[in-house]
Amino acid sequence: MTDGLDDLKDITKRTSKMLFGEPKPGEESGPGAYALWKEFDPELAKHISMFYTGRLYSREVISQKQRELCAVAALTVLDKPRELAIHIGAAMNVGATREEVAEVIFQMATYGGVPTMVEGLRTLKEVLEKRAG
Amino acid sequence: MTDGLDDLKDITKRTSKMLFGEPKPGEESGPGAYALWKEFDPELAKHISMFYTGRLYSREVISQKQRELCAVAALTVLDKPRELAIHIGAAMNVGATREEVAEVIFQMATYGGVPTMVEGLRTLKEVLEKRAG
Amino acid sequence: MTDGLDDLKDITKRTSKMLFGEPKPGEESGPGAYALWKEFDPELAKHISMFYTGRLYSREVISQKQRELCAVAALTVLDKPRELAIHIGAAMNVGATREEVAEVIFQMATYGGVPTMVEGLRTLKEVLEKRAG
Amino acid sequence: MTDGLDDLKDITKRTSKMLFGEPKPGEESGPGAYALWKEFDPELAKHISMFYTGRLYSREVISQKQRELCAVAALTVLDKPRELAIHIGAAMNVGATREEVAEVIFQMATYGGVPTMVEGLRTLKEVLEKRAG
Amino acid sequence: MTDGLDDLKDITKRTSKMLFGEPKPGEESGPGAYALWKEFDPELAKHISMFYTGRLYSREVISQKQRELCAVAALTVLDKPRELAIHIGAAMNVGATREEVAEVIFQMATYGGVPTMVEGLRTLKEVLEKRAG
Amino acid sequence: MTDGLDDLKDITKRTSKMLFGEPKPGEESGPGAYALWKEFDPELAKHISMFYTGRLYSREVISQKQRELCAVAALTVLDKPRELAIHIGAAMNVGATREEVAEVIFQMATYGGVPTMVEGLRTLKEVLEKRAG
Numbered sequence: 151m152t153d154g155l156d157d158l159k160d161i162t163k164r165t166s167k168m169l170f171g172e173p174k175p176g177e178e179s180g181p182g183a184y185a186l187w188k189e190f191d192p193e194l195a196k197h198i199s200m201f202y203t204g205r206l207y208s209r210e211v212i213s214q215k216q217r218e219l220c221a222v223a224a225l226t227v228l229d230k231p232r233e234l235a236i237h238i239g240a241a242m243n244v245g246a247t248r249e250e251v252a253e254v255i256f257q258m259a260t261y262g263g264v265p266t267m268v269e270g271l272r273t274l275k276e277v278l279e280k281r282a283g
Numbered sequence: 284m285t286d287g288l289d290d291l292k293d294i295t296k297r298t299s300k301m302l303f304g305e306p307k308p309g310e311e312s313g314p315g316a317y318a319l320w321k322e323f324d325p326e327l328a329k330h331i332s333m334f335y336t337g338r339l340y341s342r343e344v345i346s347q348k349q350r351e352l353c354a355v356a357a358l359t360v361l362d363k364p365r366e367l368a369i370h371i372g373a374a375m376n377v378g379a380t381r382e383e384v385a386e387v388i389f390q391m392a393t394y395g396g397v398p399t400m401v402e403g404l405r406t407l408k409e410v411l412e413k414r415a416g
Numbered sequence: 417m418t419d420g421l422d423d424l425k426d427i428t429k430r431t432s433k434m435l436f437g438e439p440k441p442g443e444e445s446g447p448g449a450y451a452l453w454k455e456f457d458p459e460l461a462k463h464i465s466m467f468y469t470g471r472l473y474s475r476e477v478i479s480q481k482q483r484e485l486c487a488v489a490a491l492t493v494l495d496k497p498r499e500l501a502i503h504i505g506a507a508m509n510v511g512a513t514r515e516e517v518a519e520v521i522f523q524m525a526t527y528g529g530v531p532t533m534v535e536g537l538r539t540l541k542e543v544l545e546k547r548a549g
Numbered sequence: 550m551t552d553g554l555d556d557l558k559d560i561t562k563r564t565s566k567m568l569f570g571e572p573k574p575g576e577e578s579g580p581g582a583y584a585l586w587k588e589f590d591p592e593l594a595k596h597i598s599m600f601y602t603g604r605l606y607s608r609e610v611i612s613q614k615q616r617e618l619c620a621v622a623a624l625t626v627l628d629k630p631r632e633l634a635i636h637i638g639a640a641m642n643v644g645a646t647r648e649e650v651a652e653v654i655f656q657m658a659t660y661g662g663v664p665t666m667v668e669g670l671r672t673l674k675e676v677l678e679k680r681a682g
Numbered sequence: 683m684t685d686g687l688d689d690l691k692d693i694t695k696r697t698s699k700m701l702f703g704e705p706k707p708g709e710e711s712g713p714g715a716y717a718l719w720k721e722f723d724p725e726l727a728k729h730i731s732m733f734y735t736g737r738l739y740s741r742e743v744i745s746q747k748q749r750e751l752c753a754v755a756a757l758t759v760l761d762k763p764r765e766l767a768i769h770i771g772a773a774m775n776v777g778a779t780r781e782e783v784a785e786v787i788f789q790m791a792t793y794g795g796v797p798t799m800v801e802g803l804r805t806l807k808e809v810l811e812k813r814a815g
Numbered sequence: 816m817t818d819g820l821d822d823l824k825d826i827t828k829r830t831s832k833m834l835f836g837e838p839k840p841g842e843e844s845g846p847g848a849y850a851l852w853k854e855f856d857p858e859l860a861k862h863i864s865m866f867y868t869g870r871l872y873s874r875e876v877i878s879q880k881q882r883e884l885c886a887v888a889a890l891t892v893l894d895k896p897r898e899l900a901i902h903i904g905a906a907m908n909v910g911a912t913r914e915e916v917a918e919v920i921f922q923m924a925t926y927g928g929v930p931t932m933v934e935g936l937r938t939l940k941e942v943l944e945k946r947a948g
Contacts, residue, residue, distance in 0.1 A: 155820070186803050190784040194870070198788075201866040202393050202796060205859070211386040212352070219349060220356035220387050224394040227357045227529070229629070230761070230797040233394070252589040253344040254353050256597075260335050261357040261366070263493070263529045264601060265624065265632040271585050288554070319537050323518040327604070331522075334600040335530060338593070358531065360795070362895070363495070366531040385855040389863075396759070396795045397867060398895040404851050421687070452936050456917040460737070464921075467733040468659050468929060471726070477652040478618070485615060486622035486653050490660040493623045496894070496930040499660070519610040520619050526601050527623040527632070626928070628762070651722040655730075662892070662928045663734060664762040670718050734925050743918040744884070751881060752888035752919050756926040759889045765926070785876040786885050792867050793889040793898070 155200075162204030168214065169207060169240040183232075214244040222254050226270035227262030234270065238277045248278060288333075295337030301347070302340060302373040316365075347377040355387050359403035360395030367403065371410045381411060421466075428470030434480070435473060435506040449498075480510040488520050492536035493528030500536065504543045514544060554599075561603030567613070568606060568639040582631075613643040621653050625669035626661030633669065637676045647677060687732075694736030700746065701739060701772040715764075746776040754786050758802035759794030766802065770809045780810060820865075827869030833879070834872060834905040848897075879909040887919050891935035892927030899935065903942045913943060 187195035207217065218241035225234035238251055255270035320328035340350065351374035358367035374384055388403035453461035473483065484507035491500035504517055521536035586594035606616065617640035624633035637650055654669035719727035739749065750773035757766035770783055787802035852860035872882065883906035890899035906916055920935035 183800055183804070186800065186807065187788075189807070190803060191788065194788060194874075197866070197870050198791070198796075201862070201870075205862045205866070206390055206393060209386065209859075212383050216349060216352060216383075217386075217390060219345070220353055220390060221394065223353035223356040224360045224391055225797065227361055228394060228795070228797065230394070230801075233797040233800065250345050250349075253342065253350075256586075256590065256593060257339055257350060257353060258357055259529075259597070260339060261354065261361060261363070261529045261531060263525075263527045263532075263627070264597075265527060265627065265629040266529075268582055268585065268632065269629075271589060272582070275585065275588070316534050316538070319534065319541065320522075322541070323537060324522065327522060327608075330600070330604045331525070331530075334596070334604070338596050338600070342593075361529070361531065363531040363535075366534065389852075389856065389859060392795075392863070394795045394797060396791075396793045396798075396893070397863075398793060398890065398893065398898040399795075401848050401851065401898065402895075404855060405848070408851065408854070449933050449937070452933065452940065453921075455940070456936060457921065460741075460921060463733070463737045464924070464929075467729070467737070471729045471733070472656055472659060475652065475726075478649050482615060482618060482649075483652075483656060485611070486619055486656060487660065489619035489622040490626045490657055491930065493627055494660060494928070494930065496660070496934075499930040499933065516611050516615075519608065519616075523605055523616060523619060524623055526605060527620065527627060527629070655719075655723065655726060658730070658928075660928045660930060662760070662924075662926045662931075663730075664757065664760065664765040664926060665928075667715055667718065667765065668762075670722060671715070674718065674721070738922055738925060741918065744915050748881060748884060748915075749918075749922060751877070752885055752922060753926065755885035755888040756892045756923055759893055760926060762926070782877050782881075785874065785882075789871055789882060789885060790889055792871060793886065793893060793895070 158200050158204045161208045162200045165208040166199070166203050169203075169218070169243060170236065171239075171243065215241065215246050218244055219246060219250065219254050222251055222270075223258060226255050226258040227266050229262070229266050229269055231269060231273045234273045235277050238274055239281070242277075242281070248274075291333050291337045294341045295333045298341040299332070299336050302336075302351070302376060303369065304372075304376065348374065348379050351377055352379055352383065352387050355384055355403075356391060359388050359391040360399050362395070362399050362402055364402060364406045367406045368410050371407055372414070375410075375414070381407075424466050424470045427474045428466045431474040432465075432469050435469075435484070435509060436502065437505075437509065481507065481512050484510055485512055485516065485520050488517055488536075489524060492521050492524040493532050495528070495532050495535055497535060497539045500539045501543050504540055505547070508543075508547070514540075557599050557603045560607045561599045564607040565598070565602050568602075568617070568642060569635065570638075570642065614640065614645050617643055618645060618649065618653050621650055621669075622657060625654050625657040626665050628661070628665050628668055630668060630672045633672045634676050637673055638680070641676075641680070647673075690732050690736045693740045694732045697740040698731070698735050701735075701750070701775060702768065703771075703775065747773065747778050750776055751778060751782065751786050754783055754802075755790060758787050758790040759798050761794070761798050761801055763801060763805045766805045767809050770806055771813070774809075774813070780806075823865050823869045826873045827865045830873040831864070831868050834868075834883070834908060835901065836904075836908065880906065880911050883909055884911055884915065884919050887916055887935075888923060891920050891923040892931050894927070894931050894934055896934060896938045899938045900942050903939055904946070907942075907946070913939075 184195060184199055187198060212220075218237055221237040222234065222241055225237055241251055242248075251274055252271065255267060255274060258270060259267040317328060317332055320331060345353075351370055354370040355367065355374055358370055371384055375381070384407055385404065388400060388407060391403060392400040450461060450465055453464060478486075484503055487503040488500065488507055491503055507517055508514070517540055518537065521533060521540060524536060525533040583594060583598055586597060611619075617636055620636040621633065621640055624636055640650055641647075650673055651670065654666055654673060657669060658666040716727060716731055719730060744752075750769055753769040754766065754773055757769055773783055774780075783806055784803065787799060787806060790802060791799040849860060849864055852863060877885075883902055886902040887899065887906055890902055903916055907913070916939055917936065920932060920939060923935060924932040
């Protein structure tokens with residue numbers, strides 16, 4: 151266990167910036183809704199962020215694009231539209247195309263049923279419109 | 284819509300063989316349990332197989348390895364051990380390593396919770412033992 | 417609210433017998449596992465049984481066959497094999513054929529995904545073998 | 550396998566019209582959101598529609614009313630309000646009454662819990678208001 | 683079984699008032715949406731309310747605060763925001779603090795995944811704002 | 816952020832011992848299946864354990880008994896029998912009685928449906944038999 155907490159903070163920031171973009175002033179970007187967590191417990195919010203983003207998402211066993219497409223797959227079948235929108239954005243930030251994201255969502259009809267596929271495509275469409283606009 | 288049904292049957296067989304291996308005598312391999320479907324309705328079973336394996340899995344928008352790792356992601360968070368075992372096998376048949384499959388399952392703690400990750404690793408272990416033995 | 421508790425007990429027994437069969441000596445039949453509930457709280461177990469079986473299942477707005485096929489649909493997509501087995505039996509006790517039950521389960525691929533359909537067919541097969549044997 | 554693709558297209562259209570109504574100009578009706586699928590992949594969208602609507606929903610092992618009430622059951626416990634609204638409409642288009650649909654949703658408290666029943670009734674109310682208005 | 687139906691009605695009312703507050707004129711308070719159930723079947727609605735609120739929630743094996751925090755836990759991982767809002771309110775009505783409710787929701791990341799935790803905190807924030815306003 | 820990693824390791828061990836008992840020789844106790852995680856990635860396994868057990872379960876905003884009963888609630892409605900068995904054990908290790916655990920599981924019929932309640936009671940019975948034996 152060589153990482154000190156300072157290293158972990160740096161890794162968390164770098165990974166978060168790569169996936170979720172530069173935090174805007176007055177807003178902290180990130181998976182889920184980091185600002186929301188902080189309202190309820192800032193210390194725990196940091197640990198949550200450092201664990202999921204710093205420890206898990208920063209790993210390099212699979213490519214970031216592969217990782218984010220798997221996140222898209224999971225969040226589609228779990229039908230979590232807000233978190234899915236964030237990870238569709240992350241997938242595209244690390245190189246996935248619109249067609250690749252759509253393909254993963256279409257495939258999910260098999261495992262999660264057609265309604266989860268439909269909701270997934272709806273979320274994808276909204277993300278594409280926001281990024282285009 | 285250029286594919287006739289004969290082409291589709293061929294594509295389905297080729298895709299099934301690539302992902303799930305050569306059918307053994309007296310057994311039909313495939314996703315889910317094709318032999319089971321056939322017991323209840325052989326005609327419908329063929330259409331189901333041709334749709335999911337022939338139409339969906341044969342597509343090349345993403346790589347087969349990418350597709351199967353997304354299947355692993357979805358089936359882990361949905362906690363479907365039998366289907367997960369089949370797609371872990373498929374992922375390895377198209378080039379995923381044990382480390383890559385484990386990585387996808389570990390990541391799923393984030394979206395589906397720790398219990399789905401634990402069950403996923405348990406299934407992975409069983410598949411690895413069967414393939415080793 | 418005209419039903420007294422005695423009437424409700426009778427309705428519960430009649431409905432339970434119609435759906436789940438005659439209780440065997442030393443065993444109390446019923447949905448779920450009535451004997452299990454009673455071990456933990458006999459009084460509450462009675463109220464649970466009287467509510468679900470007596471109040472809900474006894475209603476005649478839809479036919480018993482319709483009701484039980486809807487139970488099969490729901491329990492298939494929720495992937496609850498033990499409860500599904502009980503309601504497949506109940507569906508057949510009130511007149512559903514093997515083909516009708518299989519049809520409902522096949523259709524569930526649409527809403528719950530292929531893995532829930534496969535598990536549902538597996539449960540159906542086990543019920544059919546037990547009833548045949 | 551006697552159906553050619555042309556027959557299947559016809560069956561799909563007829564079944565879709567029976568369940569989901571006449572497509573309005575500038576809009577394609579259907580389960581899920583056919584227009585949405587087409588935006589991302591028109592060829593695959595056709596195959597998806599032909600499989601679920603043409604192959605599965607057109608079957609006559611159970612009555613259309615029975616089939617749609619089972620769809621209502623599944624979509625209630627899965628808590629998919631948009632798809633549920635479509636299949637409540639379909640159930641009523643093939644002869645189910647408001648009371649029968651409500652009955653199926655009430656029953657779902659047993660399998661999916663009270664919150665899924667409440668959300669299901671809410672969706673039913675919205676569909677009834679739209680059909681009345 | 684000593685409770686007559688009149689006793690049960692009283693217990694149901696008292697328990698409902700303790701957890702969900704005094705019904706406002708022209709509105710019936712309660713878990714889920716009692717008024718909605720009544721629109722579809724007033725007699726069944728009464729039995730549902732008397733079973734869940736009167737029989738289950740009135741029990742004293744665990745404290746009301748304990749019971750409601752468990753409801754918060756379950757409804758967070760099931761991702762049912764409307765019902766969760768009602769039981770967050772109930773938990774606070776029987777003595778849970780904002781910090782205790784938040785703690786239960788944070789813990790749910792473990793079992794239901796981060797997205798259910800995020801949605802749970804969002805619902806908590808909305809309830810707190812409504813109660814403050 | 817005052818905890819160093821050494822402190823966190825201690826907190827993790829103490830919390831794990833309190834909840835899940837003394838590790839037996841040749842076996843590492845803990846939530847989920849710590850030994851299983853370690854087979855696939857020992858370093859990540861440590862971080863996972865330190866996050867969930869060390870950071871989350873060690874917190875004192877709610878009592879350990881309260882926390883574990885909430886875990887029982889969540890794992891019952893999610894229908895995760897292996898993880899549920901572990902947390903039923905933990906709940907009893909920090910002072911919950913058999914009646915309190917059963918009560919939480921009974922209540923879950925409301926949110927997760929009767930089948931999850933039945934499976935939960937079945938798991939409780941198995942845990943009680945193992946602890947008695």
